[in-house]
Amino acid sequence: MSQIQEKTEIVRIERLTDDVIRITIDAPEIAMSALPGQFVMIRMGNSSDPLLRRPFSISQTSNAGHIQILFKVVGRGTRYLAHCREGEYISVLGPLGQGFKIDMEKTSCLIGGGMGIAPLLFLGKRIRQKGLKVDPIVILGARTRAELLPLLTDFEQLDLKVHAATDDGSLGHHGLVTDVFKTIDPGPDCMTYVCGPKMMMAAVHLYCKKMEYSCQVSVETAMACGMGACLGCIVPAASGGYVHACSDGPVFDAEEIVWEI
Amino acid sequence: MSQIQEKTEIVRIERLTDDVIRITIDAPEIAMSALPGQFVMIRMGNSSDPLLRRPFSISQTSNAGHIQILFKVVGRGTRYLAHCREGEYISVLGPLGQGFKIDMEKTSCLIGGGMGIAPLLFLGKRIRQKGLKVDPIVILGARTRAELLPLLTDFEQLDLKVHAATDDGSLGHHGLVTDVFKTIDPGPDCMTYVCGPKMMMAAVHLYCKKMEYSCQVSVETAMACGMGACLGCIVPAASGGYVHACSDGPVFDAEEIVWEI
């Protein structure tokens, strides 16, 4: 019997802002095998309402067998999760999906917006561990300083220099992460890893196309199963037909999918 | 706008045994107007599953505006309630139904079994306050000493002598409350107030009939609304047709209803 699905204990809950929360979960099997860009599906209580699990990117793993997720309270499921207590048990399924493909030959550029920053921390850490010659470039954006600051700290602890951008200019560049990206020259062999709002990812993808950078994006869709069984999580594929966000993704080469902009 | 329905705060949670819990709720309007034998309908969370409110007898009220309910964890609803924390808010509807009709002229005999003891405490207190000449007779039964003891204490604090009976003989009489009742002579003018398992109430009713005592019983049925609107909570009436447990009861003269034994 595989141990991928677990009754896992919440070991820490950190309220980073009013509606952004980080939860540390004791899930050794998941922590051991997870790759950056993969996600977990978490059950929202024991009731049949809400019925379906909710997907969250794995934002960090630890050698102690913990995983971390970072989420914003947007609806009933996340409200439930926000109401959980340390010591409570939740049911976690994972690690799921195809993560980022780390390219050791290129300059890495991690670009994240809002909760899309979550998987990039895990990615940044892994890149650090692999010991790439050139330091990855990290560009992170959010609405406000209050939202962005707690997320930056993690990256800085990895000794990664972060370029910040906020919608209100309260931290770093006043504007979009793409603006910042355009001011940086990573050299021709650049691999961008992007996660954030759809419009932001589309903009980064367009710029990468122009600059002939490679670009991987992590997409979000509605999901019922997270494991390729329901066929609910499709994204139109550039080659025609559809790909499945949960099993073919959530990370795709930006060229693989159709961008409706 | 009537304030009968409230967002009320749980001010105290006491775990009397593994599965019997007493909750104190700050609900001044309910506390002020409640009568012994009345009940409240409590919502089990914000989810639509479980959908319906659950009925609980009011077990005590205080001048500080608190009400108490005493319940056993038997299913999802009560499990939810058991999981609540002090300081949490729950939605309470009440006071509902027709309570006990206190007869000042007769010797009161309060007979309760299991969670049926809950409304009798409120009744005993009210009878005490009214200052009946003869002390009420109180006979309480439960499965074990562990279950019965914490419930007895409340009555003893009212200076009421309690005759105990337990299924396993670990406290008081080894057997049924009816056995105890039969050993007591309350005199001819006796009003029994009974709440407990159906078989127990039926047995007390039969004995009262034989002895020509008056007998009021508090019945339990499935309930959707608790306020006479759904017509779901019927009990076959001795006069034909049905009475409604939530609005005609839950307290009935035992003669009013049909006892299928």
Next chain:
Amino acid sequence: MSPKALNSSASVADLRVSLGDLKLKNPIMTASGTFGYGQEFVPYMNIHRLGAVVVKGISLFPRSGNPPPRIVETPCGMLNAIGLENVGVERFISEKIPALQAINVPVVVNILGDTVQEYSEITKRLADVEGIAAIEVNISCPNVKKGGVAFGSVPKMAEAVTKAVKENISVPVFVKLSPNVTDITEIGRAVEDGGADAVSLINTLIGMAIDHRTRRPVLANVFGGLSGPAIKPVAIRMVNLVAQAVSIPVIGIGGIETTEDVIEFLLAGATAVQLGTANFVNPRASEEAVEGLTQYVIDEKLLSVRELIGGLVLS
């Protein structure tokens, strides 16, 4: 939403809708069988703020209904087999109507029968009674003359019942459709042909619950009607289908609990809505929906709530 904001702006929000000749101050009604005879809710809410109240189904003679158990909770819903317990049309007129008139809200009388004849007779009896805003005809009952097939599942029968009621009364007649049919639009068109002023839908889906411990059906009646949030997706779709198939107004019913639910039913094509099971969970649900809808009309700067009706955007 602050009550203050509401009161100060309530006058500017136009929530009026019409169901045939019946003008309602807002589209929020309560569903038959879930709101008693109105009186029961007086301690909990301001009934007069509702668009209308639909009372428990009334038959020609009193009925004591089904034996217990009559209700059981199901996932996000409940089954009921009340068996149409009611005081009968005579006592309804003498006892309930006067009290209903006192609460100052349009009263819709839901009626039911076992034969077309019975429907006619109840209607005749109600024809001269003051204080009835409209009749809602429940055609989900089995037709005893036709071997128990529900009036609501055969177009011709549904039309016949509608005609029998229409011929005997001058107030608007709504016909309440059963969802337990292959093609509800067919029944909708039939009752429109029969002269209905509006259609109400949906009544309950038929269901059953079994207690695995006793190995018995939970309900004494074995089968019961499923209501509550569980059925909302089925109801919205049927409202949407029927609203496109008929030209009379549709009253949307089924799992409505919140202002958002109301808006969804209006967008799907309903002119008015009824809240049923929600009243049990929250006796103030319908009044809160009136408040919520008022605020929505203001916030969205709608000229009238009627802009929402059938306003579903299809790309």
Next chain:
Amino acid sequence: MSPKALNSSASVADLRVSLGDLKLKNPIMTASGTFGYGQEFVPYMNIHRLGAVVVKGISLFPRSGNPPPRIVETPCGMLNAIGLENVGVERFISEKIPALQAINVPVVVNILGDTVQEYSEITKRLADVEGIAAIEVNISCPNVKKGGVAFGSVPKMAEAVTKAVKENISVPVFVKLSPNVTDITEIGRAVEDGGADAVSLINTLIGMAIDHRTRRPVLANVFGGLSGPAIKPVAIRMVNLVAQAVSIPVIGIGGIETTEDVIEFLLAGATAVQLGTANFVNPRASEEAVEGLTQYVIDEKLLSVRELIGGLVLS
């Protein structure tokens, strides 16, 4: 229940059931479209413990299915409009069957078509393929030749499809009924007449969800199929009705999540059951139901699980 107790006594619990000529080691199956092609669940459970696996519906040619969004959560349920995305019968045979054979569990192939002709052709193509335990015919699809009326809602059409499949294959044929009909027993009898070896029911109820903010249907396809616990009461009743109306076995489907649910469906008259949406919530649900049912048969000292079938006690 301790796994140890289970293993030591598993041999004494008789969970076998028969669906026509197909003998299953236990009555727990997975529902079409909710279990992929089986492979997806290998990391989470011991698939070989299941009675059978029903694969995603297969059509003559590959289909890419409906555009997104295809799914939306509803109270205690979900709507799906996958649009029957599948690899087509050829790739199914060449790619999926070999992998399915490796997991060592009977495989039921769910098929669908737009015309009777298409159903025949898929069946012919599957007739000689090794490793198919049975065919399940999905007749909820609209018949393109008959103006889009679903095969499953007209008895004659349902019978014709059944016959077309039966004539072309020797393995048992199950026909899967749609609940969106006035009288499901009529369809059940028709497919029995057509030669079906068993009936599976229910497929999804048709429903719709609207996003009140965008004022659009949530699903690109507008309508979708409602599944999950919400529909359980409707499913149990239909299973109970059909089990009494036909003499072939009934496979119960709809909102089943737990061992208790399985027992209820068996009592209602089902010979076997399928878990659908539950697999998404808990990928181990079907295996847990096998464990739970085994323990139940032991605890209740049943000679066989078959004692439960139709064992509903009516007073």
